[in-house]
Structure formats: structure tokens, C-alpha cells
Amino acid sequence: MSAGNGNRSRWRFAMLALVAGVAIFSAGCQRRSVDRLVQHKLVYWPSANPQEIELARDLVREWNRLHPEVPVEMQPVPESQSTEEVLLAAIAGHTTPDVCSNIWPGAVAQFVRAGGLVPLDTFPDFDSLATSRLHAGVLNQVRQADGHIYEMPWKMNPVMLEYNVKMFREAGYSGLPALYDDFLEAGRRITADTNGDGRIDRWLMYVDFRVKWWTRFFDFYAFYLAASRGQALVKNRQVIFENPAAVQVFRFFRRGFDLGFFPRSRFQVDVFLMGYVACHPTGPWNIAHVEKFKPPGFEYDYAPIPVPDSSCLPPVTYGDPKDIAIFTTTRWPRDAWNFVKFLVTREADLKLLRVCSQIPVRKGLLQDSLYAAYFQAHPKMQRFAEQAAHTRGVDPVPELKEIFDAISHEFETCCLYGHKSPEQAVHDAAERAREILE
Amino acid sequence: MRLSHENRAATWMTLPYILHFGLFMAYPLVFSLVLVFHKWDVFTPMQWVGLKNLVRLVHDDWFFRAIWNTLIFVGIHIPLQIALALFFAVLLNSRIRGRGFFRATFFLPVIVSGVVVSFVWLQLYSYENGILNQILLKLGLPRVPWLNSPRLAMPSIAIMATWKNVGLYIVMFLAGLQSVPKYLYEAADLDGASAWQKFVNVTLPMLNPTVVLVVVLSTIGGFSLFIEPYMMTDGGPENSTLSAVLYIYRQAFDFYRMGYAATLAFAFALIIFAVVLVQRRVVEVES
Numbered sequence: 001m002s003a004g005n006g007n008r009s010r011w012r013f014a015m016l017a018l019v020a021g022v023a024i025f026s027a028g029c030q031r032r033s034v035d036r037l038v039q040h041k042l043v044y045w046p047s048a049n050p051q052e053i054e055l056a057r058d059l060v061r062e063w064n065r066l067h068p069e070v071p072v073e074m075q076p077v078p079e080s081q082s083t084e085e086v087l088l089a090a091i092a093g094h095t096t097p098d099v100c101s102n103i104w105p106g107a108v109a110q111f112v113r114a115g116g117l118v119p120l121d122t123f124p125d126f127d128s129l130a131t132s133r134l135h136a137g138v139l140n141q142v143r144q145a146d147g148h149i150y151e152m153p154w155k156m157n158p159v160m161l162e163y164n165v166k167m168f169r170e171a172g173y174s175g176l177p178a179l180y181d182d183f184l185e186a187g188r189r190i191t192a193d194t195n196g197d198g199r200i201d202r203w204l205m206y207v208d209f210r211v212k213w214w215t216r217f218f219d220f221y222a223f224y225l226a227a228s229r230g231q232a233l234v235k236n237r238q239v240i241f242e243n244p245a246a247v248q249v250f251r252f253f254r255r256g257f258d259l260g261f262f263p264r265s266r267f268q269v270d271v272f273l274m275g276y277v278a279c280h281p282t283g284p285w286n287i288a289h290v291e292k293f294k295p296p297g298f299e300y301d302y303a304p305i306p307v308p309d310s311s312c313l314p315p316v317t318y319g320d321p322k323d324i325a326i327f328t329t330t331r332w333p334r335d336a337w338n339f340v341k342f343l344v345t346r347e348a349d350l351k352l353l354r355v356c357s358q359i360p361v362r363k364g365l366l367q368d369s370l371y372a373a374y375f376q377a378h379p380k381m382q383r384f385a386e387q388a389a390h391t392r393g394v395d396p397v398p399e400l401k402e403i404f405d406a407i408s409h410e411f412e413t414c415c416l417y418g419h420k421s422p423e424q425a426v427h428d429a430a431e432r433a434r435e436i437l438e
Numbered sequence: 439m440r441l442s443h444e445n446r447a448a449t450w451m452t453l454p455y456i457l458h459f460g461l462f463m464a465y466p467l468v469f470s471l472v473l474v475f476h477k478w479d480v481f482t483p484m485q486w487v488g489l490k491n492l493v494r495l496v497h498d499d500w501f502f503r504a505i506w507n508t509l510i511f512v513g514i515h516i517p518l519q520i521a522l523a524l525f526f527a528v529l530l531n532s533r534i535r536g537r538g539f540f541r542a543t544f545f546l547p548v549i550v551s552g553v554v555v556s557f558v559w560l561q562l563y564s565y566e567n568g569i570l571n572q573i574l575l576k577l578g579l580p581r582v583p584w585l586n587s588p589r590l591a592m593p594s595i596a597i598m599a600t601w602k603n604v605g606l607y608i609v610m611f612l613a614g615l616q617s618v619p620k621y622l623y624e625a626a627d628l629d630g631a632s633a634w635q636k637f638v639n640v641t642l643p644m645l646n647p648t649v650v651l652v653v654v655l656s657t658i659g660g661f662s663l664f665i666e667p668y669m670m671t672d673g674g675p676e677n678s679t680l681s682a683v684l685y686i687y688r689q690a691f692d693f694y695r696m697g698y699a700a701t702l703a704f705a706f707a708l709i710i711f712a713v714v715l716v717q718r719r720v721v722e723v724e725s
Binding site: 085088091092110113114115116210211212213263264265266267268269399401402405413417419 | 479480481482561564565566567586588672673674675676677688691692693694
């Protein structure tokens with residue numbers, strides 16, 4: 001009898017411990033949402049780089065001062081390989097913030113399909129804000145297949161060529177040649193064995209030829225947009241990049257590698273600052289890096305992406321945009337929308353320029369007197385601001401990564417190894433993209 | 439009554455394992471099998487697709503390329519690893535000075551993270567300024583495109599993986615060598631056997647269980663090649679280092695095609711199972 005009682009009490013104790021454990025675990029999981037229920041508060045995720053954290057901290061402090069009734073808590077996007085990965089996991093786990101300002105437009109279609117985003121065009125004052133801030137073309141680029149807009153275009157980093165002024169000057173150029181033939185001719189003059197050891201040690205342009213899908217944004221895609229005057233890769237789920245512009249771009253890179261003007265090596269050093277290459281594709285984020293590490297007397301500047309012929313001028317490039325979105329987990333969509341509007345004011349855009357050296361997506365940026373002093377003091381940023389008017393993001397297709405992966409493999413086979421003709425490589429990439437979209 | 443009490447105690451004691459097995463092995467396995475017949479991107483509800491994933495697999499050239507690459511890796515890595523491990527184990531089993539130091543040195547790469555090793559070898563293999571090519575240039579030889587050539591990239595990775603893992607198999611062979619009875623060598627000495635004859639007729643047959651274990655373990659390890667190509671080449675150049683696991687990973691976590699990734703994983707598991715089965719028979723028959 002007493003043994004039976006002992007067993008029973010042990011059993012009860014075990015059950016109690018189990019229930020307590022489950023309760024503590026679920027309380028831990030729910031604490032965040034309980035906090036948010038109890039307190040009228042917004043959670044905001046900016047990018048995790050130091051400059052953007054500084055900007056976010058500054059903007060949130062200002063918002064909290066002006067709107068103490070709706071405090072915002074800033075938390076940088078959790079560390080991972082990419083923000084998209086984190087956000088998709090958060091959508092699946094219903095742990096998304098109210099607002100995030102590191103939204104890559106290429107991932108938005110996926111977020112929408114997962115039911116993670118609030119359509120911003122359902123807010124009554126969206127249209128007035130959008131039309132005052134953005135060109136109509138920009139809005140059309142971010143319109144999803146269902147006709148709604150789920151992201152507020154915020155900032156961009158147009159891809160341009162960063163070049164060594166002295167190298168080009170010594171080769172007889174006052175700037176970077178704008179057309180393919182002239183550009184490659186410059187390669188003939190610049191590519192050289194400078195120390196006489198029988199090996200080439202200076203090249204025209206560095207191309208990051210890794211097959212990672214996103215590396216193509218800085219070569220194939222930027223050059224394709226320039227050559228095609230900003231044409232999409234995919235439209236209405238139809239592959240449209242099997243065209244002469246894509247073939248010309250593949251041929252250009254193939255020639256560059258074949259002639260030895262682009263190195264077929266990966267370096268472990270900064271090839272541009274070391275003087276191994278005369279130019280390379282990059283964005284405004286690199287200005288701070290060059291300024292910090294450049295050797296004495298180093299002269300550099302930025303120029304648009306070269307094009308096959310003058311009919312493509314001025315060249316369009318990849319804008320590398322990042323946008324702001326509101327997640328469907330928010331309990332206060334109206335407040336979240338007000339916060340989004342606060343993040344894209346003229347004053348906030350000036351802070352974005354000053355703190356992060358990134359270009360706001362705003363029409364008339366160079367004509368606005370508020371920014372005049374900044375651009376006067378930062379002439380290199382002005383190059384990017386001028387280019388900003390001629391940019392394109394990515395197509396709103398959920399399978400975009402796979403399509404870029406397909407292009408990347410054909411790019412490598414054709415341009416780097418010469419195992420396929422440009423026509424065949426573009427055709428094969430398009431065929432694979434069609435299979436992916438099926 | 440007492441027996442029932444013991445049974446209950448045994449149940450309690452095995453419960454943690456049963457829970458672990460159910461949660462982390464049985465459930466994922468069954469769930470993966472369900473995925474084979476579905477399209478699922480994790481974020482939206484699953485869609486029944488029947489045999490579509492299997493049909494796609496049959497027509498997927500990249501998957502077969504990845505299998506072929508993995509077989510090339512295994513074909514280079516396993517014989518090289520076993521030969522080197524056996525050679526060094528025999529050497530370290532003899533009475534040489536600094537034996538403990540050498541044993542520790544050979545084992546050291548095993549405990550270093552694969553990511554760190556990959557990064558270090560990436561620097562060694564660098565075409566322009568890698569140490570290996572600098573040595574070749576000093577010797578008046580041309581540079582070798584270790585990771586830039588579609589033909590050389592996988593052998594280069596196999597050499598690196600062998601360097602990293604050989605220490606573990608040296609330890610296994612050392613344990614096997616130390617269990618060989620000494621009287622067998624004494625009898626061979628009396629028969630006038632040479633060192634090579636003793637190795638072939640005494641050491642190798644006695645090491646058979648260790649050889650089987652090492653072959654099976656290194657085969658499974660070889661087939662799960664992932665970190666090295668992921669870190670060093672991302673499957674390139676021209677897909678020459680795209681391993682089966684890397685391809686499955688990309689389908690699942692780059693492109694969120696969970697159903698198709700599960701299909702590939704099952705197909706690959708069957709291939710490994712078949713290879714290990716054949717291998718075991720061959721190794722056991724030969725011995």
C-alpha cells in the first residue's frame with residue numbers, strides 16, 4: 001500500500017515537473033508577444049551594419065521623443081547569412097517585427113506568398129506619399145503580381161565602376177571609356193607585366209567570377225541593364241532575357257577574359273587599392289573603405305557601366321535597393337505606417353546620406369536645397385546620386401535566386417572557360433529559367 | 439509484481455532515448471518521405487504533386503553530375519586516406535623518437551573546424567599568391583590552377599580532406615596494430631619472413647576488421663562532402679566540385695524546394711546504401 005502511494009506521488013511529481021517545464025518553455029516563447037500585447041509598442045529591425053544601427057538609433061530616439069504614446073524598440077536584424085533568410089524564418093515562426101528597413105525587393109514576392117507583408121497601398125495616404133517621393137517607374141517596379149505594393153522604396157546603392165584615375169590617365173584617357181570597344185582597347189594599354197618577371201600583374205577590371213547567384217548583380221546584371229536600357233529579365237513569368245543585349249554582355253565578358261584583361265584569379269587582398277586592377281564594379285559603400293585605406297596620392301573616381309553602343313546612353317544600372325515593409329504580425333498597422341512615413345521624411349533621408357553614405361530613393365534629390373551642401377562636400381556621392389535616376393531593381397519573381405543561379409553557371413561556362421558561345425549560353429540560361437518558372 | 443516494477447523502471451530509463459529517436463530520427467524520416475510527394479517552401483501550405491519530384495529527379499542532369507563528382511571525390515579520397523593512414527600507423531607503431539609528438543601532430547587537423555581548414559587551404563591553393571604556387575615558381579615550375587581548373591578542383595579538395603581526416607584513421611589503425619598478437623610475428627620470424635612478407639601475411643589479415651570499419655566510415659564521410667566545396671569553390675568551377683550534399687542543401691535552403699530536396703536525399707541515401715553494401719562484400723571477400 002505504501003509502495004503504491006510512493007509510486008503515485010513520484011508519478012504526480014513527474015507530471016508536475018513536466019507541466020512546469022512546458023509552462024516555463026511556452027512562457028519563454030510567448031513572452032515577446034505578451035510584452036507586445038501589454039505595451040503599445042512597435043518593434044523595428046534595421047540592417048545590422050554599424051552605420052545603419054547608428055542611423056536607426058538616432059531616428060528611433062527622435063520618434064520616441066515625438067511620439068511617447070507609441071514607443072519604438074530598435075533591434076538590428078538577427079545575424080545570419082542573409083536578412084532574407086532571417087525574415088522568412090521569422091514569417092514561418094510568426095516572430096516578425098512590426099517594421100523592417102532591410103527588405104531586398106527580390107525577396108518580397110516570397111514574403112507576400114507566405115502572407116508575411118501588409119499591402120502598403122491600402123493606407124489612404126500611401127498614394128500621396130508615394131507620388132511626392134517617387135517616380136512612377138519606381139513604383140511599377142515594386143508592384144507585385146496581385147497589383148499591390150508591399151514595400152516603401154527607401155535607399156539604393158547604384159552599381160558603377162570605381163576606377164584608378166592615374167592608371168587611365170597614363171593610358172591616355174581622361175575618364176573611363178563608355179563603349180565596350182573603347183573600354184577593351186583601354187585594357188590593351190593597361191594590362192601589363194609591370195615588374196618584368198614575365199607574368200601579368202596589372203589588369204583592366206576585376207570580376208568576382210564566383211558562381212554565387214548574387215555575384216551576377218555586379219557584372220552580368222548591371223551590364224545587362226545598361227545594354228538593354230533597363231529591360232527586365234522576367235516579365236509576367238515569361239523569360240525575356242534571351243535577347244541581343246544579354247548576348248552582347250556575355251560576349252563582352254568573354255572577350256575580356258580571353259584577352260587576359262580580367263584576371264582569372266581570386267585574390268585575398270584589395271586588388272583595387274593594391275593597384276592590381278584599374279577598375280571594378282562597386283557601390284557608394286566603398287567610398288568610406290577607399291578613403292580609409294588608400295595609399296598616399298591615390299586618385300579614384302566613379303563612372304557609369306560601359307555599353308555596347310551610344311544608343312544605350314545614359315546607361316541604366318542595378319540600383320541594389322533596400323526597402324521598408326510592415327509585417328502582418330503587427331497589432332498596430334496604422335502606427336507602423338506612421339513610423340514608416342517618419343523613416344522616409346526629407347530630414348531622415350539627409351541623415352541616411354550623412355550617416356550611411358547611401359542614396360535615398362527620392363525624386364529631385366539633386367535639386368532639393370536640403371541636400372545641396374552634402375553633395376557639394378561629397379562630390380563622389382554626387383556621381384551615385386546622378387546615376388540613381390537611371391537604375392532598376394530586380395523583377396518581383398519568387399524564383400529569382402534560382403534564375404540568377406542558372407545565369408551564373410552559364411556565365412562561368414561561357415565567359416570564364418569559353419566552353420559555350422555567348423548565344424548558346426544565354427539560350428541555355430533562358431531554357432533553365434523557363435523550367436524553373438514552370 | 440516485482441517484474442512489472444522493473445519493467446516500469448526500464449521504460450522510464452529508455453524513455454529519453456525513445457523520445458530522442460522519435461523526435462529527431464523517426465519523425466524527420468517519415469516527414470521527409472511525405473515531402474517526396476509534395477511541393478513545399480516552408481512558408482506556404484504543402485501541395486500534393488504525386489510523382490512529379492521523382493520525374494524531375496530522373497531528368498536532373500545536375501544531380502547526376504553531383505553524384506558523379508562525389509564518386510570522383512570518394513574514388514580519390516578513400517584509397518589515398520587508407521593508404522596514408524596505414525603507412526603512418528605502421529610507422530608510428532614502431533619505436534621511433536618523438537612518437538607521441540608525431541601522433542598528436544597527425545591528429546591535430548581532425549579537431550580543427552572544417553571551416554577553418556577550408557579557409558587556410560583556400561589561401562594555400564590561391565593561384566596568384568598561394569604558398570603552393572609560390573614554391574612551384576621558386577622551383578622554376580609553372581603555377582597550378584588548383585581550384586580554378588574544372589579537372590583539378592575536386593582532386594585538390596580530396597587532398598585537403600585527406601590531410602584533415604587521416605589522423606583519425608591513423609588512430610584506428612594504431613589500435614588495430616596493437617591488438618595483433620606478437621607471437622604471430624615471432625612465428626613469421628622463425629619462418630624467415632621479410633618485413634614486407636610479415637606486413638602482407640600477418641599485419642594486413644589481422645587488421646581486416648579495422649580496414650572494414652575504416653572503409654565504411656570513410657565512405658560515408660566521403661559521400662557527405664559538403665563544407666569543403668561550400669567554403670572553397672561553391673560547387674565550381676563549372677560544377678566540377680558540386681557534391682550531392684551541396685546540391686541537396688541548395689535546393690532546400692537556397693531555393694526552398696523542400697519536397698525536391700527530400701526526394702534527392704532519399705535517392706542519395708539509397709545510392710550510399712548500395713555502395714556500402716557492395717563495398718563490404720568486396721572487402722570482406724578479399725580478406
